[in-house]
Amino acid sequence: MLKSRFRLPDIAEEALAGLLQRPARSILTMLGTTLGVGSFVAVLGLTATAGGQIDRRFTELAATEVTVADIGVTGSTDSAMSFPDDASGLVEQIGGVVHAGRWWPVPLTEPSVSGAPGITSRAGTPPIIAMDPSALAAARPTFTQGRGFDAFHAGRHEHVALLGSVAAANLGITRLDGNPAVFVDGTPFTVLGIIDDAARLPDLLFGIVLPAATAYDLYGPPTAQRAEMLVETRLGAAAVVAGQVALALRPDAPQRFQVTAAPDPKALRSRVSGDLDVLFLTLAGISLVIGAIGIANTTLVAVLERTNEIGLRRALGARPAHIAAQFLTESTTLGLLGGLVGTSAGITVVVIAAVAQDWTPLLPTWAVLPAPAVGAVVGLLAGVYPAQRAARVEPVEALRR
Amino acid sequence: MSGPVIGLTAVGLTYPGPPPVPALRDVDLEVWPGEYVTVVGPSGSGKSTFLNVVGLLDRPTSGTYRFDGVDVATIRENERTALRGRRIGFVFQAFHLMPYRSAVENVSLATLYAGVPKKERLAAAAQALERVGLAHRAGALTNTLSGGERQRVAIARAILHRPSLLLCDEPTGNLDSDNAASVLSLLTELNTDGMTLMVITHDGAVASRGQRSVTIRDGVLC
Numbered sequence: 102m103l104k105s106r107f108r109l110p111d112i113a114e115e116a117l118a119g120l121l122q123r124p125a126r127s128i129l130t131m132l133g134t135t136l137g138v139g140s141f142v143a144v145l146g147l148t149a150t151a152g153g154q155i156d157r158r159f160t161e162l163a164a165t166e167v168t169v170a171d172i173g174v175t176g177s178t179d180s181a182m183s184f185p186d187d188a189s190g191l192v193e194q195i196g197g198v199v200h201a202g203r204w205w206p207v208p209l210t211e212p213s214v215s216g217a218p219g220i221t222s223r224a225g226t227p228p229i230i231a232m233d234p235s236a237l238a239a240a241r242p243t244f245t246q247g248r249g250f251d252a253f254h255a256g257r258h259e260h261v262a263l264l265g266s267v268a269a270a271n272l273g274i275t276r277l278d279g280n281p282a283v284f285v286d287g288t289p290f291t292v293l294g295i296i297d298d299a300a301r302l303p304d305l306l307f308g309i310v311l312p313a314a315t316a317y318d319l320y321g322p323p324t325a326q327r328a329e330m331l332v333e334t335r336l337g338a339a340a341v342v343a344g345q346v347a348l349a350l351r352p353d354a355p356q357r358f359q360v361t362a363a364p365d366p367k368a369l370r371s372r373v374s375g376d377l378d379v380l381f382l383t384l385a386g387i388s389l390v391i392g393a394i395g396i397a398n399t400t401l402v403a404v405l406e407r408t409n410e411i412g413l414r415r416a417l418g419a420r421p422a423h424i425a426a427q428f429l430t431e432s433t434t435l436g437l438l439g440g441l442v443g444t445s446a447g448i449t450v451v452v453i454a455a456v457a458q459d460w461t462p463l464l465p466t467w468a469v470l471p472a473p474a475v476g477a478v479v480g481l482l483a484g485v486y487p488a489q490r491a492a493r494v495e496p497v498e499a500l501r502r
Numbered sequence: 503m504s505g506p507v508i509g510l511t512a513v514g515l516t517y518p519g520p521p522p523v524p525a526l527r528d529v530d531l532e533v534w535p536g537e538y539v540t541v542v543g544p545s546g547s548g549k550s551t552f553l554n555v556v557g558l559l560d561r562p563t564s565g566t567y568r569f570d571g572v573d574v575a576t577i578r579e580n581e582r583t584a585l586r587g588r589r590i591g592f593v594f595q596a597f598h599l600m601p602y603r604s605a606v607e608n609v610s611l612a613t614l615y616a617g618v619p620k621k622e623r624l625a626a627a628a629q630a631l632e633r634v635g636l637a638h639r640a641g642a643l644t645n646t647l648s649g650g651e652r653q654r655v656a657i658a659r660a661i662l663h664r665p666s667l668l669l670c671d672e673p674t675g676n677l678d679s680d681n682a683a684s685v686l687s688l689l690t691e692l693n694t695d696g697m698t699l700m701v702i703t704h705d706g707a708v709a710s711r712g713q714r715s716v717t718i719r720d721g722v723l724c
């Protein structure tokens with residue numbers, strides 16, 4: 102029995118020839134799919150990129166940090182320090198707390214600071230900061246030379262100081278061999294160490310740090326800028342600690358503190374992606390539907406225009422299924438090409454946006470790899486009705502024209 | 503081939519209308535292998551309808567049609583389609599060439615649905631074009647060809663697969679006398695090589711080229 106055949110490479114070639122008959126129309130038809138697939142890739146890529154950026158910033162350091170600000174009594178002129186003297190001890194009793202301590206800028210107006218009696222700093226007055234030893238520990242300092250102060254120095258109200266590396270350079274103190282001192286309004290403080298970095302309070306690099314007890318003795322409680330407490334927690338404990346710390350400090354007046362814990366990274370990420378994603382993905386979906394309608398329309402017009410060609414192919418031995426296969430292939434190819442161009446455009450947008458923000462572009466493979474296929478599926482579905490119409494063309498009618 | 507290529511017994515075709523048009527009535531005809539038959543008749547007499555029935559493009563509404571010994575009413579649509587594609591060659595009055603595609607590509611479409619690989623099709627198509635004297639225009643797009651050249655491309659496509667039967671509808675209708683003469687001598691040459699020909703025409707000079715001529719009047723063959 103004789104059988105008609107339509108080999109795959111021939112289907113591809115005939116479909117391509119059909120599309121190339123009207124190249125401009127084919128390109129315009131692709132646009133809707135290009136836009137839809139491009140938006141999908143761009144939105145998913147940008148979300149992943151932004152999410153990656155949050156992950157990067159949101160290090161373990163931030164996840165284990167709680168800060169407590171002394172906000173006093175609102176509407177009152179009472180400027181007394183809200184933190185009790187044994188604030189560190191009270192907070193460190195809370196489960197999950199590693200270190201907790203107060204710090205504040207020492208209330209001195211234009212003090213004279215020098216590395217030797219009579220010699221002043223080259224670059225203005227460095228800020229002088231009072232810190233509990235445990236606040237210093239929570240700030241995670243590293244030292245180029247020497248070491249930090251501890252409870253022993255604080256307990257004895259010793260006149261010791263730490264220098265930030267920038268302040269040390271400005272004061273001309275580079276070595277600790279000769280037990281150098283720094284003079285604040287003439288009062289000498291023995292320099293114990295030079296701070297190289299302080300992960301949680303980088304501002305320390307520019308300042309002079311005194312034990313809180315010593316500073317309190319000499320210069321009194323903070324005035325203009327109030328004290329803060331820095332708490333380091335174990336991983337995962339920050340939120341729980343934040344809920345308890347105010348009450349632990351002042352059971353009588355917890356409202357005198359404002360407690361801040363870094364937000365949960367998961368919540369942060371879903372907040373960034375949530376609202377915008379839904380909007381843009383909906384728009385991308387609408388573009389895809391419009392793209393499908395465009396392809397369906399163009400293919401239908403092509404079927405009507407090429408009725409003659411269909412009749413000829415039927416006379417040459419093409420079955421209705423062969424005719425349908427050709428038009429389906431044409432519409433699918435349009436969708437696939439639109440999808441490919443859209444994917445490239447989407448990737449370009451993500452890369453450009455990321456580079457502009459100095460971010461690392463992240464493209465989830467699960468979104469990028471199937472994207473051209475999404476275009477192809479759109480084209481395939483759009484081609485179903487026109488292909489059916491083409492298959493139903495009667496050869497006698499078609500050739501009569 | 504032992505029997506006739508075409509065997510029509512009391513074949514009729516009535517277009518459903520409304521109103522119903524009896525375009526063919528009670529046609530009996532046998533055409534044997536190697537014959538050259540011409541069909542003449544006035545406009546609207548049913549010549550094209552007759553060609554469509556013979557060429558398996560349309561089904562008769564009454565009577566029996568045996569093509570190459572097979573009663574075509576008993577076979578399925580897909581088999582009829584294959585039979586039409588492999589055993590019959592069509593030269594349409596309006597050529598029906600694909601624009602934007604070269605002459606050789608157009609000719610090669612004749613065996614596309616027989617599953618012949620492209621290379622072989624193109625090689626055979628080049629030969630067929632040489633046969634009709636158009637080798638030098640093989641690469642030209644068909645919309646750049648003259649009427650006579652197009653007609654010869656159409657003939658090359660119709661003979662590519664060596665059909666049992668070549669059907670031509672007004673093959674010289676659009677041609678000047680020189681071109682018509684060369685197309686007619688090509689047809690005679692094909693017939694001399696053994697191909698069975700059925701040519702529809704309203705031109706007496708063309709009709710006289712065949713071995714036998716039949717006339718259709720109001721759907722009746724005489």
Ligand SMILES: Nc1ncnc2c1ncn2[C@@H]1O[C@H](COP(=O)(O)OP(=O)(O)OP(=O)(O)O)[C@@H](O)[C@H]1O
Nearest residue numbers: 517519523525543544545546547548549550551552
């Ligand atoms: N699809 C159809 N529906 C109804 N009537 C039809 C149809 N096709 C053809 N006819 C009629 O059938 C008759 C025969 O038509 P046909 O096309 O076979 O004539 P013809 O001999 O080829 O004429 P011409 O020489 O002008 O081409 C005509 O009267 C025509 O109007």
Ligand SMILES: [Mg+2]
Nearest residue numbers: 546549550551
């Ligand atoms: Mg006619």
